[in-house]
Amino acid sequence: MNKKLLCLIFYCLSIAFCNLTFCQEQQDEKSLVQILLDIEKQHDVKFSFETKTVETILISPLSNDLSIEQILDHLNRVTNLNFEMLNDRFIVITVKTALDILNKVQQLKEVVIINYLTKGISKTNDGSVKANTKAFDILPGLIEPDVLQIVQNLPGIMSVDERISNINVRGGTNDQNLILYEGIRMYQSGHFFGLISAFNPYLSENITISKNGTSAKFGNAVSSTIAIKNSDNLDNKTxxxxxxxxxxxxxxxxxxxxxxxxxxxxxxxxxxxxxxxxxxxxxxxxxxxxxxxxxxxxxxxxxxxxxxxxxxxxxxxxxxxxxxxxxxxxxxxxxxxxxxxxxxxxxxxxxxxxxxxxxxxxxxxxxxxxxxxxxxDVNLSAQVYYSNxxxxxxxxxxxxxxxxxxxxxxxxxxFRLDLSKTVxxxxxxxxxxxxxxxxxxxxxxxxxxxxxxxxxxxxxxxxxxxxxxxxxxxxxxxxxxxxxxxxxxxxxxxxxxxxxxxxxxxxxxxxxxxxxxxxxxxxxxxxxxxxxxxxxxxxxxxxxxxxxxxxxxxxxxxxxxxxxxxxxxxxxxxxxxxxxxxxxxxxxxxxxxxxxxxxxxxxxxxxxxxxxxxxxxxxxxxxxxxxxxxxxxxxxxxxxxxxxxxxxxxxxxxxxxxxxxxxxxxxxxxxxxxxxxxxxxxxxxxxxxxxxxxxxxxxxxxxxxxxxxxxxxxxxxxxxxxxxxxxxxxxxxxxxxxxxxxxxxxxxxxxxxxxxxxxxxxxxxxxxxxx
CATH class of the missing domain: 2.40.170.20 (TonB-dependent receptor, beta-barrel domain)
Structure with missing residues (x-):
């Protein structure tokens, strides 16, 4: 094991020494229109918007080191606009409606690490990890965005017997994990008696994994929380x-x-x-x-x-x-x-x-x-579920x-009732x-x-x-x-x-x-x-x-x-x-x-x-x-x-x-x-x-x-x-x-x-x- 530890240390140091230089600039606010033009040149993307929706907005300049995902996440938060990527190049900008506020209200938690391991996996400021299978690229051994196989690539999460129905999070047993699918508590998570995830990867777009510091709204499980949700927004297209x-x-x-x-x-x-x-x-x-x-x-x-x-x-x-x-x-x-x-x-x-x-x-x-x-600033939600x-x-x-x-x-x-208020x-x-x-x-x-x-x-x-x-x-x-x-x-x-x-x-x-x-x-x-x-x-x-x-x-x-x-x-x-x-x-x-x-x-x-x-x-x-x-x-x-x-x-x-x-x-x-x-x-x-x-x-x-x-x-x-x-x-x-x-x-x-x-x-x- 000593050789393996030495290799680990060498691997870390060799990459770290190649990336010691960094800097930060503080500038005055700039026009959002100019910032969008700069983003288009730097990241080879194209924004689509009505001029009147952005022409009066001023924001602080963005760091040149941010990825396009980090930029859009920041712009979504600091403006009253939606920034949605239609594909790898085109981004549409729209004004937030009351319903958009409903979907984002109380979402103060922000992404602090984009592309955590690979594209589509991010870490938020509350310690949880989010995986978006729609943006997911590839992981070794996987040709589908299998939800419960993806989480096993995170540090501290694995299965001692290779079965996704036996996921062990920081030494805990599988029954100590809270697995929620659209709010439904799941007591079965695998096909083939545990080797394949039982959740369809092509509709299960958003997965949130909490190893510690879990939100108080989740209970009755002493290890991790894995919450799986399908797309929650209307696409208005087939x-x-x-x-x-x-x-x-x-x-x-x-x-x-x-x-x-x-x-x-x-x-x-x-x-x-x-x-x-x-x-x-x-x-x-x-x-x-x-x-x-x-x-x-x-x-x-x-x-x-x-x-x-x-x-x-x-x-x-x-x-x-x-x-x-x-x-x-x-x-x-x-x-x-x-x-x-x-x-x-x-x-x-x-x-x-x-x-x-x-x-x-x-x-x-x-x-x-x-x-x-x-x-x-006040949102109320009620949910009822049944699991068998x-x-x-x-x-x-x-x-x-x-x-x-x-x-x-x-x-x-x-049954659960949630009340959120933006103070x-x-x-x-x-x-x-x-x-x-x-x-x-x-x-x-x-x-x-x-x-x-x-x-x-x-x-x-x-x-x-x-x-x-x-x-x-x-x-x-x-x-x-x-x-x-x-x-x-x-x-x-x-x-x-x-x-x-x-x-x-x-x-x-x-x-x-x-x-x-x-x-x-x-x-x-x-x-x-x-x-x-x-x-x-x-x-x-x-x-x-x-x-x-x-x-x-x-x-x-x-x-x-x-x-x-x-x-x-x-x-x-x-x-x-x-x-x-x-x-x-x-x-x-x-x-x-x-x-x-x-x-x-x-x-x-x-x-x-x-x-x-x-x-x-x-x-x-x-x-x-x-x-x-x-x-x-x-x-x-x-x-x-x-x-x-x-x-x-x-x-x-x-x-x-x-x-x-x-x-x-x-x-x-x-x-x-x-x-x-x-x-x-x-x-x-x-x-x-x-x-x-x-x-x-x-x-x-x-x-x-x-x-x-x-x-x-x-x-x-x-x-x-x-x-x-x-x-x-x-x-x-x-x-x-x-x-x-x-x-x-x-x-x-x-x-x-x-x-x-x-x-x-x-x-x-x-x-x-x-x-």
């Missing part, structure tokens, strides 16, 4: 697209119904139940290799096996601008993973047996949002002559109320022996929140202070959760960022390795009950400094994160604690480092994260801490992208130190027919290394009709990476080592037409 890759086909459309209404549609369906590709083989092997689908009976001979797997998703959004001060948005969505498989066995007496099993994972939901601009998640399985086990039926269901109804040009106040009614049902029915269990639990939560945002007159300092007060009815618990974010610009090109928060969570996932939905989906949702499943709480603080000048970004951020009242059953132990039920906590201390340099059409970055993530359970290990099962001490991501007018290419390297596991003291069974284990998580797997590459080529088929061809290879060197290791017994009652392996070389091709 646009559509169709395409496909080696797993699925999809399409989307934006259809104006009138000058005040619009309908947005998207749909995707896999054809994996009809046609098998190399991509499907790699994905299937990754998910199902260690499941019952690849496990033969030890008393019966498997003669035939036939599996049928498919996934789909659908989304529709209705936009209605009622008048110049109010609007209505209605959204519905549905997604599903379906697996059916049949097996034919023959027993020792040559009797034939056929079994039929299935596993279905389905989510659907709806939301409606009404916004009203009460006056020029259902995991059903019927497992026919011929070895045990047993039929197991299982169901895990979550129903979430929510002055520099102060904004937000407040609101949120109500949630969450019900979780767990059902099991077993034959031989006969057993039935049905447990349904409900928690109703009331929350009040408020926060104030302040800008200094120079716009170089911003502070957001807020708090959330929650009451959990069933648990009879009140919690006060303060949040803050501070952003301060100094020495022209440096920024200091200080973030902190307290959070809580009443729903979590347990991992039952003995009743595990075929060994495929081991996690099931469960509500806090105040006894063996307590309310989870967390605290987090971070301090970061960044330097951004001459298309060079260097940032470093240190953080502390503590999560309390976690249960051992939620951690997926596969050692001596596998059957233990205990309550404890984990703490994470880490540093995120990023260096990013852009050269015209090229962008290169290197990120490094060091973190130490330790458990402490009251009964399991008393006062002795031991590494978290997802503790990755060192994580490195390095990428290079080229974004030409027609051709885009990206190559990336991913490396991290091995994941902890618990080795047995000896590969022999003791007198009690159990495995004697070493100290928990005292061993580590080999380091993980993966290289990805992708390319997209755009072409014009005819006027108004464009196409693009994409190709990618995940793990181009076919590196064998072990992502988990555990021990069990074989048919001879001997201890065997099981290694879960990552995706092997996985190619993918895509073709799209947009019109």
């Amino acid at each position: 646009s559509a697209g169709i395409g496909g890759d080696m797993l699925s086909v999809d399409g989307y459309a934006k259809i104006p119904l009138s000058n005040k209404t619009e309908l947005q549609l998207s749909a995707r369906r896999s054809y994996t139940d009809l046609l098998v590709s190399k991509t499907y083989d790699s994905y299937f092997d990754r998910i199902f290799k260690d499941s019952e689908l690849n496990t033969s009976s030890n008393i019966n001979m498997l003669l035939a096996q036939d599996e049928r797997f498919l996934f789909y998703d659908f989304n529709a959004k209705f936009l209605y601008d009622i008048d110049n001060t109010s609007k209505l948005r209605i959204n519905i969505m549905s997604m599903s993973n379906d697996l059916d498989y049949n097996q034919v066995f023959t027993s020792a007496d040559n009797d034939f047996q056929e079994t039929k099993s299935k596993l279905n994972q389905t989510s659907y939901g709806a939301s409606a949002t009404y916004s009203k601009l009460i006056n020029s 998640y259902d995991l059903d399985a019927k497992n026919n086990n011929v070895t045990k002559n047993q039929l197991l039926t299982q169901e895990n269901k979550v129903e979430d109804f929510g 002055s040009e520099d102060i904004n106040f937000n407040s609101g109320y949120q109500f949630n009614d969450v019900a979780v049902t767990n059902f099991e029915d077993v034959t031989n022996p006969n057993y039935t269990s049905l447990v349904k639990e409900i928690i109703r939560t009331h929350a009040l929140f408020g926060e104030i945002e302040w800008y200094s007159p120079s716009r170089e300092t911003s502070i957001r202070l807020g708090s959330r007060i929650s009451y959990f009815g069933k648990l009879s618990e009140f919690l006060i959760e303060p949040r803050f974010s501070i952003n301060y610009k100094f020495l022209d090109y440096f920024r200091l960022e200080v973030l902190g928060e307290l959070k809580s969570q009443s729903i979590t996932q347990i991992i039952d390795l003995q009743q595990d939905f075929f060994g495929i989906e081991k996690r099931r949702w469960q509500l806090a009950n105040g006894n063996d499943v307590p309310l989870i709480t967390s605290e987090q603080a971070s301090v970061g400094v960044s330097y951004n000048q001459n298309n060079l970004l260097v940032s470093i951020e240190g953080y502390y994160k503590g999560v309390n009242n976690i249960t051992a059953r939620s951690q997926g132990f596969q050692n001596q604690f596998q059957f233990t039920n205990d309550t404890g906590h984990y703490t994470v201390k880490g540093i995120d480092f990023l260096i990013n340099k852009r050269f015209k059409d090229f962008s290169t970055w290197l990120s490094y994260t060091y973190s130490k993530n330790d458990y402490n359970f009251s009964e399991i290990n008393s006062s002795t801490s031991f590494p978290n099962t997802i503790d990755l001490r060192h994580v490195v991501n390095s990428s290079l992208t080229y974004n030409g007018e027609k051709l885009k290419i990206g190559i990336g390297f991913n490396w991290h130190s091995g994941r902890p596991f618990t080795a047995p003291l000896a590969l022999q069974v003791d007198s009690n027919s159990t495995i004697e284990y070493n100290t928990p998580n005292s061993s580590r797997l080999d380091d993980y290394f993966r290289t990805d590459i992708s390319a997209i080529y755009k072409l014009k088929l005819s006027k108004g009709v464009n196409a693009e061809v994409g190709a990618s290879i995940w793990n181009i060197f076919n590196q064998t990476n072990i992502i988990n290791r555990f021990y069990t017994f074989n048919s001879a009652n001997a201890i065997v080592e099981i290694n879960n392996k990552s995706l092997k070389l996985t190619p993918n091709l895509s073709f799209r037409i947009n019109f």
Whole structure:
């Protein structure tokens, strides 16, 4: 690791020394018309506007180092005009209407870093990261702007097992993330049982990711917040697209119904139940290799096996601008993973047996949002949503002559009311109320022996929140202070959760960022390795009950400094994160604690480092994260801490992208130190027919290394009709990476080592037409 750290330091210094010169000029205000002419010459763009809308406006001169995106963001804020890029060259300028104010009012937060990693990704003054898939270029290994794959390129965010349904943010588990789609809380986020994002990337235009310092309006999740929204403005023109890759086909459309209404549609369906590709083989092997689908009976001979797997998703959004001060948005969505498989066995007496099993994972939901601009500085909005998640399985086990039926269901109804007021040009106040009614049902029915269990639990939560945002007159300092007060009815618990974010610009090109928060969570996932939905989906949702499943709480603080000048970004951020009242059953132990039920906590201390340099059409970055993530359970290990099962001490991501007018290419390297596991003291069974284990998580797997590459080529088929061809290879060197290791017994009652392996070389091709 010393060599890698030296390379990291050398990489940073070599780029930093090339960019030490900077300057700043202070000038008097100039005519906006003259400034626009200067921008047109410098950035090879063309503004379209009516002369009378700009001829009387004076503003301060702009720095020559700003990108065109930064310039437009600044002009949108300091003038009463809209600056909208129609394409790479033409920009239209219009006067803001009352409805425009409704869309921007209370949006004091501004972008402080444009093209964070790559085009389309920006960082704001409150510490959150925004991704605009419409402006997105390319990332290594991706040929589509996959929402949950994009976020994994950010420092401190990754998946220890490559599944986007298991995103780990600064050492947290996936169930500790709040994922919102159009305001709907999602309890399922992936297709192919976690390898593909379940959100259509061609309508999901805006993604906001908060690792810390989260707004007080978000609650019931102790790790990150990922908010996904489709386009929220009327385009007043029809646009559509169709395409496909080696797993699925999809399409989307934006259809104006009138000058005040619009309908947005998207749909995707896999054809994996009809046609098998190399991509499907790699994905299937990754998910199902260690499941019952690849496990033969030890008393019966498997003669035939036939599996049928498919996934789909659908989304529709209705936009209605009622008048110049109010609007209505209605959204519905549905997604599903379906697996059916049949097996034919023959027993020792040559009797034939056929079994039929299935596993279905389905989510659907709806939301409606009404916004009203009460006056020029007060905005009121109300939202209601419903989310339903259902995991059903019927497992026919011929070895045990047993039929197991299982169901895990979550129903979430929510209502929120938001009131925002612009107190002055520099102060904004937000407040609101949120109500949630969450019900979780767990059902099991077993034959031989006969057993039935049905447990349904409900928690109703009331929350009040408020926060104030302040800008200094120079716009170089911003502070957001807020708090959330929650009451959990069933648990009879009140919690006060303060949040803050501070952003301060100094020495022209440096920024200091200080973030902190307290959070809580009443729903979590347990991992039952003995009743595990075929060994495929081991996690099931469960509500806090105040006894063996307590309310989870967390605290987090971070301090970061960044330097951004001459298309060079260097940032470093240190953080502390503590999560309390976690249960051992939620951690997926596969050692001596596998059957233990205990309550404890984990703490994470880490540093995120990023260096990013852009050269015209090229962008290169290197990120490094060091973190130490330790458990402490009251009964399991008393006062002795031991590494978290997802503790990755060192994580490195390095990428290079080229974004030409027609051709885009990206190559990336991913490396991290091995994941902890618990080795047995000896590969022999003791007198009690159990495995004697070493100290928990005292061993580590080999380091993980993966290289990805992708390319997209755009072409014009005819006027108004464009196409693009994409190709990618995940793990181009076919590196064998072990992502988990555990021990069990074989048919001879001997201890065997099981290694879960990552995706092997996985190619993918895509073709799209947009019109």
